[in-house]
Amino acid sequence: MTAGITVYWRPGCTYCIKLRTQLRLARIPYRKVNIWRDPDAAAFVRSVADRNETVPTVRVTSAGGRESVMTNPSLAQVKQALAV
Template identity: 70%
Template sequence: MDTSPASAPAVTVYWRPGCTFCIKLWVKLRLTGTRYRPVNIWRDPEAAAFVRSVNDGNETVPTVRVVSPTGTGSVMTNPSLKRIRQALAG
């Protein structure tokens, strides 16, 4: 498996166990072949802190970080697949 930065997923999905919204988003991402990196906020304190920092202190998931090929970054809470794909396009 290639782990170089060029092959790293540009989409990071912050999630927690039992989140049905997270599962629905994963299914959509997989069906469209969109690569993503899942991060369990209950196992990663730094990820949980990040999610709280962008959600007014709440651990609202899915929180999604997207980095477009142009390097533009965005963070979205419970986004649609359409919003993620738009962010990926830059």
């Protein structure tokens, strides 16, 4: 399984901007998905965020194949999940 990060975001979300900037500055590649343009992504976010569209929601698949989903994580939390 390939390690990776998906950031579910929406326009205007300052928390999303902050996390995406931190990931770029740390040179950590990620995929971004705008939940306002992708109904399936919005449904996924609602399924893991108590029926809310809380962003950023981040899905991390570690090099070891472990998947975790976090809502509004810190950069340190994302790095930790990626390393497991």
